[in-house]
Amino acid sequence: xxKPMSATAPAVSPADPRPAVxxxxxxxxFSRHRGEGAAALxxxxxxxxxxxxxxxxxxxxxxxxxxxxxxxxxxxxxxPAPQDVVLDAPAVGPVVLVAPGQTPRLSAAATACGITVAPxxxxxxxxxxxxxxxPATAGYFEALNxxxxxLGLSVRIPRGRHLAEPLRVLIPAPAGGDLLPRLLIVxxxxxxxxxxxxxxxxxxGGLVLGATEILAGADAEVRHALVxxxxxxQVGHLIQRAHLARDARFVGATVSLGGDLAKLDLGAVLAGxxxxxxxxxxxxxxxxxxxxxxxxxxxxxxxxxxxxxxxAAVSDRARSAYTGLIRxxxxxxxxxxxxxxxxxxxxxxxxxxxxxELEILTDEVSCSHGATVAPVDPEQIHYLRxxxxxxxxxLYLIVRGFVESVLAQTPDGVRExxxxxxxxxxxxxxxxx
Amino acid sequence: xxxxxxxxxxxDYEQKYGFADPEAFLHKSPKGLxxxxxxxxxxxxxxxxxxxxxxxxxxxxFLAKPLPHWGNQELLGxxxxxxxxxxxxxxxxxVNDWDDVPENxxxxxxxxxxxxxxxxxxxxxxxxxxxxxxxHSIRKDLEAMGVVFTDMDSGLAKHADVVRRYWASVxxxxxxxxAALNSAVWSGGSFIYVPRGVKVEIPLQxxxxxxxxxxxxxxxxxxxADEGASVHYIEGCTAPVYTTNSLHAAxxxxxxxxxxxxxxxxxxxxxxxxxxxxxxRAHAHRDAVVEWVDGNLGSKLTMKYPAIYLLGERAHGExxxxxxxxxxxxxxxxxKMIHAAPNTSSRIISKSISKDAGRAGYRGMIKVQRDCPGxxxxxxxxxxxxxxxxxxxxxxxxxxxxxxxxxxxxxRVSKLGDEQLFYLQSRxxxxxxxxxxxxxxxxxxxxxxxxMEYAVEMNRLIELEMEGSVG
Numbered sequence: 001x002x003k004p005m006s007a008t009a010p011a012v013s014p015a016d017p018r019p020a021v022x023x024x025x026x027x028x029x030f031s032r033h034r035g036e037g038a039a040a041l042x043x044x045x046x047x048x049x050x051x052x053x054x055x056x057x058x059x060x061x062x063x064x065x066x067x068x069x070x071x072x073x074x075x076x077x078x079x080p081a082p083q084d085v086v087l088d089a090p091a092v093g094p095v096v097l098v099a100p101g102q103t104p105r106l107s108a109a110a111t112a113c114g115i116t117v118a119p120x121x122x123x124x125x126x127x128x129x130x131x132x133x134x135p136a137t138a139g140y141f142e143a144l145n146x147x148x149x150x151l152g153l154s155v156r157i158p159r160g161r162h163l164a165e166p167l168r169v170l171i172p173a174p175a176g177g178d179l180l181p182r183l184l185i186v187x188x189x190x191x192x193x194x195x196x197x198x199x200x201x202x203x204x205g206g207l208v209l210g211a212t213e214i215l216a217g218a219d220a221e222v223r224h225a226l227v228x229x230x231x232x233x234q235v236g237h238l239i240q241r242a243h244l245a246r247d248a249r250f251v252g253a254t255v256s257l258g259g260d261l262a263k264l265d266l267g268a269v270l271a272g273x274x275x276x277x278x279x280x281x282x283x284x285x286x287x288x289x290x291x292x293x294x295x296x297x298x299x300x301x302x303x304x305x306x307x308x309x310x311x312a313a314v315s316d317r318a319r320s321a322y323t324g325l326i327r328x329x330x331x332x333x334x335x336x337x338x339x340x341x342x343x344x345x346x347x348x349x350x351x352x353x354x355x356x357e358l359e360i361l362t363d364e365v366s367c368s369h370g371a372t373v374a375p376v377d378p379e380q381i382h383y384l385r386x387x388x389x390x391x392x393x394x395l396y397l398i399v400r401g402f403v404e405s406v407l408a409q410t411p412d413g414v415r416e417x418x419x420x421x422x423x424x425x426x427x428x429x430x431x432x433x
Numbered sequence: 434x435x436x437x438x439x440x441x442x443x444x445d446y447e448q449k450y451g452f453a454d455p456e457a458f459l460h461k462s463p464k465g466l467x468x469x470x471x472x473x474x475x476x477x478x479x480x481x482x483x484x485x486x487x488x489x490x491x492x493x494x495f496l497a498k499p500l501p502h503w504g505n506q507e508l509l510g511x512x513x514x515x516x517x518x519x520x521x522x523x524x525x526x527x528v529n530d531w532d533d534v535p536e537n538x539x540x541x542x543x544x545x546x547x548x549x550x551x552x553x554x555x556x557x558x559x560x561x562x563x564x565x566x567x568x569h570s571i572r573k574d575l576e577a578m579g580v581v582f583t584d585m586d587s588g589l590a591k592h593a594d595v596v597r598r599y600w601a602s603v604x605x606x607x608x609x610x611x612a613a614l615n616s617a618v619w620s621g622g623s624f625i626y627v628p629r630g631v632k633v634e635i636p637l638q639x640x641x642x643x644x645x646x647x648x649x650x651x652x653x654x655x656x657x658a659d660e661g662a663s664v665h666y667i668e669g670c671t672a673p674v675y676t677t678n679s680l681h682a683a684x685x686x687x688x689x690x691x692x693x694x695x696x697x698x699x700x701x702x703x704x705x706x707x708x709x710x711x712x713x714r715a716h717a718h719r720d721a722v723v724e725w726v727d728g729n730l731g732s733k734l735t736m737k738y739p740a741i742y743l744l745g746e747r748a749h750g751e752x753x754x755x756x757x758x759x760x761x762x763x764x765x766x767x768x769k770m771i772h773a774a775p776n777t778s779s780r781i782i783s784k785s786i787s788k789d790a791g792r793a794g795y796r797g798m799i800k801v802q803r804d805c806p807g808x809x810x811x812x813x814x815x816x817x818x819x820x821x822x823x824x825x826x827x828x829x830x831x832x833x834x835x836x837x838x839x840x841x842x843x844x845r846v847s848k849l850g851d852e853q854l855f856y857l858q859s860r861x862x863x864x865x866x867x868x869x870x871x872x873x874x875x876x877x878x879x880x881x882x883x884x885m886e887y888a889v890e891m892n893r894l895i896e897l898e899m900e901g902s903v904g
Contacts, residue, residue: 060502359825363818369842370842372841
């Protein structure tokens with residue numbers, strides 16, 4: 001007798017919600033139309049093949065437990081990036097400005113230090129690094145972006161060079177179209193660079209599916225600030241992965257505020273001995289926003305160190321979902337990994353879900369994590385009010401204090417700006433409460 | 434590395450528990466599962482129609498439900514449901530005089546120390562051998578107070594109303610594939626009813642033994658503590674060391690009515706060829722307290738997440754668990770707390786030891802439902818790793834839909850540290866003594882919660898495994 005089989009026929013599945021996988025001819029035409037060379041086309045075809053094999057993410061897996069991937073699907077692939085974007089001039093001096101149809105603009109200091117900023121694959125070396133941190137085979141959305149990205153940028157700073165000013169990448173979402181941006185940031189051996197990747201704009205009907213690859217060479221130092229301040233109604237999914245060689249240092253700071261539905265998948269692979277990674281993040285969902293964040297620290301080499309500090313303060317009827325995974329592989333002895341996820345519930349109908357996971361495959365480690373969910377401590381409010389502060393000012397101070405540890409870890413040169421963004425949002429909170 | 438010399442826990446399992454009686458059964462169902470098997474079991478037990486129909490419906494659910502697609506897919510996928518005996522009966526009936534237990538079975542339980550334990554400190558004992566309970570007894574004074582402690586089949590026959598009222602009310606058959614399987618082919622287990630206000634001060638005990646090769650044990654336990662009552666139930670499990678695998682898929686339902694208190698202690702020490710896939714869940718009503726004290730030392734794969742649904746105001750739940758995984762073992766243990774009423778509180782303490790190529794972990798769920806203010810919950814996970822191939826996982830899930838709560842989760846992973854060993858050795862302890870002291874300290878919060886006799890046994894077991902680990 002065979003193993004018992006399902007007694008009932010599989011339920012008739014509703015129409016597959018996935019967009020049709022583009023044909024080779026379609027991709028070739030799309031790539032040619034964009035003026036791409038053979039290397040780019042080859043990568044797109046490789047990703048399309050992976051896409052044809054990929055299933056939609058399994059909702060049973062914790063990574064997708066709280067967000068329906070169907071809500072993040074584009075209507076069709078291989079559409080050119082819409083050009084109707086509004087450039088939102090940044091508050092402090094930009095070094096580089098990128099948007100669909102815009103030419104990157106470099107400062108004199110940037111040009112002097114030998115940094116190259118070019119459309120992805122315009123620089124022939126891109127092929128050497130492309131797909132190492134976000135391979136198309138990693139999953140459905142990785143393959144989707146790999147096959148059909150319609151805005152690409154590569155940034156590269158040569159060995160031993162340093163750029164003090166933050167490099168600013170602006171990615172305004174078009175109103176009502178699909179944008180699939182792809183960034184490749186290469187920081188060569190012993191070089192250092194700060195990149196601010198800023199997503200804004202968009203609105204109802206808009207979708208952004210982004211992928212950012214960061215490759216840090218031996219002893220390199222990379223600071224990456226990811227700012228997500230889409231307009232109401234926008235939907236988006238961003239993947240950011242850093243790949244760290246020996247003794248490389250990475251700081252990833254995320255401020256995630258906008259959109260109706262956003263899922264950000266942030267992570268670093270500590271692949272070289274002595275690599276260090278720190279991921280900090282703050283999200284402040286309000287009204288009916290659904291903001292989902294994932295962090296990954298994967299240690300594949302020994303004597304590596306990582307830390308995560310992720311904070312969510314949730315207002316109104318909004319929802320924050322956080323999932324985090326620390327994985328220490330067998331061949332990574334002497335590693336240390338820490339993770340903290342704190343959630344502050346400001347609204348009576350607010351909701352916070354958290355799954356901080358550990359997978360430890362060797363014993364020579366030090367590893368811990370903690371997670372909390374709680375409302376604002378009424379005693380703290382009482383204390384501040386007894387010092388003469390009005391209730392909303394007291395609340396503001398407490399939430400500001402809550403996110404302070406994250407702000408303190410954000411890169412120099414962008415901290416004030418991120419602070420201003422958060423302060424503006426908290427001012428809104430003050431009125432809402 | 435000195436720490437690699439720590440010996441396997443249960444190294445003497447073969448001598449202590451691994452013996453097998455010759456298989457002497459009155460009835461053994463053919464291998465495989467079908468409606469005929471279910472019909473046969475039910476008719477054999479002369480069950481009421483509602484139970485027979487319940488079994489058949491559950492079998493349909495089992496057949497339709499996929500295996501979980503999380504957890505250890507490799508081990509789960511290796512289960513061959515067609516290669517299992519779903520019902521093995523070795524005696525005519527359950528008896529309540531030890532002298533009446535058949536000689537071969539008596540020998541087994543005597544070797545396991547059951548009669549001695551009963552005389553020493555238990556208020557009642559049930560012993561289950563393969564599919565059926567072969568012996569049970571309860572102290573006369575408890576019986577006089579109306580306490581019911583019997584095997585589940587007798588419970589169904591003699592207390593039909595109570596059983597039918599609460600049966601599958603906590604764990605419906607469609608909860609998961611293994612609960613469905615149990616619902617279809619269950620046999621044996623304990624039924625306990627403690628009347629209003631009665632406090633059973635001394636633990637009741639059940640001992641589960643699988644003897645037959647390729648056997649599935651599917652006991653079903655239902656414990657009801659009426660308002661203000663309290664009871665402590667302990668179960669132990671062992672099996673012979675066969676070369677083929679056995680399956681243990683129990684369902685345990687606890688109902689703590691307002692103000693009641695139930696503590697359920699398990700020392701699971703199945704041999705390393707047993708799949709232990711168990712569903713345990715409790716309902717805690719207003720002001721009730723439920724505690725799961727859960728020790729997982731044996732089995733090949735354990736998937737067990739004792740759950741407490743806090744259904745009434747001020748109910749409190751606790752899970753205290755310890756898991757030990759040596760090479761060839763995966764302890765996928767954990768706990769769930771569902772806060773479904775205001776001002777409920779819970780605490781989970783999970784400790785695991787992964788040694789050599791062993792894998793142990795914590796998988797948990799904390800849920801606070803909307804409009805349940807004033808809830809407090811804390812989770813603490815501690816993992817100890819011994820050996821570079823050891824693995825530990827922590828998969829906690831917290832879903833909080835209420836803002837007036839305190840939810841705390843903490844986890845730590847550490848190796849049995851050379852520094853600690855060095856420190857203790859510098860104080861004059863031998864390497865053995867030092868390791869034993871560290872491991873003892875690690876499991877102490879668990880051992881402290883066991884009745885004295887169990888605590889002594891637990892400490893002795895650990896001591897045995899740790900001694901002589903340096904040549």
